[in-house]
Amino acid sequence: MTTPTLVAGIDSSTQSCKVVIREAESGALVRSGSAPHPAGTQVDPEAWWRALQVAVEQAGGLADVAAVSVGGQQHGMVTLDEQGRPIRPAMLWNDNSSGQAAADLVEELGAERWARETGTVPVASITATKLRWLAEHEPENAARVAAVCLPHDYLTWRLRGSTAIGDLVTDTSDASGTGYFDASRGAYRRELLRHAFGREDIVLPRVAAPTEAVGELATFSSRAVLGPGAGDNASAALALGLGPGDVLLSVGTSGVVCAVVADPVADLTGTVAGFADATGHYLPLVATVNCAQVLDATRSLLGVDVHQLADLALSVPAGSDGLTLVPYLQGERTPNLPNATGALHGITLENYTPAHLARAAFEAVVCGLGVGIDAVRAVGLEVGSVRMVGGAVRSPAMREIAPSVLGIDIALPEPGEYVADGAARQAAWVLASGAGPAELPNWSAPVGATATATPAPTVRAAYARAAPHYLDRQ
Numbered sequence: 001m002t003t004p005t006l007v008a009g010i011d012s013s014t015q016s017c018k019v020v021i022r023e024a025e026s027g028a029l030v031r032s033g034s035a036p037h038p039a040g041t042q043v044d045p046e047a048w049w050r051a052l053q054v055a056v057e058q059a060g061g062l063a064d065v066a067a068v069s070v071g072g073q074q075h076g077m078v079t080l081d082e083q084g085r086p087i088r089p090a091m092l093w094n095d096n097s098s099g100q101a102a103a104d105l106v107e108e109l110g111a112e113r114w115a116r117e118t119g120t121v122p123v124a125s126i127t128a129t130k131l132r133w134l135a136e137h138e139p140e141n142a143a144r145v146a147a148v149c150l151p152h153d154y155l156t157w158r159l160r161g162s163t164a165i166g167d168l169v170t171d172t173s174d175a176s177g178t179g180y181f182d183a184s185r186g187a188y189r190r191e192l193l194r195h196a197f198g199r200e201d202i203v204l205p206r207v208a209a210p211t212e213a214v215g216e217l218a219t220f221s222s223r224a225v226l227g228p229g230a231g232d233n234a235s236a237a238l239a240l241g242l243g244p245g246d247v248l249l250s251v252g253t254s255g256v257v258c259a260v261v262a263d264p265v266a267d268l269t270g271t272v273a274g275f276a277d278a279t280g281h282y283l284p285l286v287a288t289v290n291c292a293q294v295l296d297a298t299r300s301l302l303g304v305d306v307h308q309l310a311d312l313a314l315s316v317p318a319g320s321d322g323l324t325l326v327p328y329l330q331g332e333r334t335p336n337l338p339n340a341t342g343a344l345h346g347i348t349l350e351n352y353t354p355a356h357l358a359r360a361a362f363e364a365v366v367c368g369l370g371v372g373i374d375a376v377r378a379v380g381l382e383v384g385s386v387r388m389v390g391g392a393v394r395s396p397a398m399r400e401i402a403p404s405v406l407g408i409d410i411a412l413p414e415p416g417e418y419v420a421d422g423a424a425r426q427a428a429w430v431l432a433s434g435a436g437p438a439e440l441p442n443w444s445a446p447v448g449a450t451a452t453a454t455p456a457p458t459v460r461a462a463y464a465r466a467a468p469h470y471l472d473r474q
């Protein structure tokens with residue numbers, strides 16, 4: 001019997017690093033590993049590298065693997081000096097410090113120009129706004145920046161064993177979230193970088209094609225081929241084989257609504273970001289900052305585990321008997337309210353209970369996704385089949401409450417590591433393309449059982465009334 005060729009996919013996302021090793025031809029899972037990332041919205045990139053090493057060791061190493069790709073949390077800002085050393089902790093996509101910088105950039109050039117030239121109207125998540133923040137708040141650090149890259153670019157580069165900033169490589173899906181890349185032309189817009197940062201004499205990662213081998217591993221006793229990698233949502237879309245009309249919901253650290261489409265999207269309202277996918281198409285996307293961590297915070301407040309939180313939430317009726325949580329615990333990105341705080345509305349003697357609060361937390365994060373679905377429809381995209389993935393989909397409460405609050409049937413693929421799976425599928429594609437153009441490997445796309453909606457439209461109506469009533473952070 002011949003030994004199957006193996007590929008690895010890595011998901012370096014906000015809260016942890018996950019590694020899957022799969023058979024290149026069939027996609028069958030062979031081994032896996034994971035390791036946590038430090039908490040917080042500013043993280044030393046070296047901590048991602050350490051977590052990756054632990055996760056790879058747990059997955060049995062990469063010595064027998066033929067190709068590797070990295071999927072990673074989108075946006076953020078990794079700044080490197082001439083020697084390739086991080087200048088300061090990376091600012092993550094969910095760090096809202098640059099909220100004012102985002103507002104300034106939109107004011108200076110106009111939402112329409114940003115949307116037309118980059119697909120996206122900047123919010124605090126976008127790299128360009130973080131560079132503006134750095135220039136204004138840390139001019140000494142800004143002056144030392146020789147290269148800026150994204151989390152997945154940094155890890156691909158570390159896997160190559162390089163320290164030369166000229167070797168940095170990215171892909172279109174992640175480049176499209178920087179605020180200085182035009183996905184519709186597949187090219188950087190350095191004039192926007194200069195406008196945001198005051199300089200453009202810095203190295204940006206070369207943007208590789210979707211099936212390009214960008215180098216070889218120089219670590220983990222392996223000479224595996226490296227794929228270009230992808231932003232995490234593009235990577236999950238690749239794993240699930242999203243096609244026209246398919247919508248993906250992700251309930252991880254971020255709440256995400258996205259779809260794969262053939263033509264670029266430019267939403268002048270800034271709600272839908274016109275990102276690229278990892279196959280040469282586009283990935284219009286809406287993201288919230290307050291998703292699984294709102295559930296985590298509620299759980300820790302109530303002193304319960306994930307199972308108890310779900311039991312509590314499902315023990316009270318839809319609408320939590322009038323209790324409505326506005327979940328802006330970390331500010332918010334959609335709607336664009338970087339300084340907002342959360343609020344609890346409709347409190348009565350009857351509903352001021354752990355069970356009602358648990359349900360209100362699930363309903364709040366799902367209502368956030370509802371805002372995203374409305375926005376995706378508003379730019380003319382079809383919402384046909386809907387699939388939900390991400391850490392919080394492991395909760396039976398999420399699986400029951402989401403279809404009901406959104407009023408749509410939702411397919412629930414078996415909970416899994418779809419970002420890492422998409423990266424592994426890309427690695428297999430890169431390997432197959434080594435001998436010439438090849439189709440995306442025909443791995444079976446997980447669909448899963450469909451949760452049928454028992455619509456509870458009053459939940460979104462109550463949320464729409466409550467959401468505008470929040471206080472800004474002092």
Ligand SMILES: Nc1ncnc2c1ncn2[C@@H]1O[C@H](COP(=O)(O)OP(=O)(O)O)[C@@H](O)[C@H]1O
Pocket residue numbers: 013014015016251252253254292293295296306307390391392393394395
């Ligand atoms: N059974 C569960 N119920 C609720 N939340 C869960 C459950 N299992 C995992 N989570 C949450 O999922 C989140 C991690 O999701 P994940 O998609 O892995 O995050 P990310 O990729 O953004 O790092 C954590 O906040 C975790 O608490």
Ligand SMILES: O=C(CO)[C@@H](O)[C@H](O)COP(=O)(O)O
Pocket residue numbers: 013014015072073074075093125177231232233252253254255256285287
């Ligand atoms: O900013 C976005 C999308 O634009 C987020 O989706 C990040 O990519 C983080 O993803 P997770 O860690 O939640 O998977």
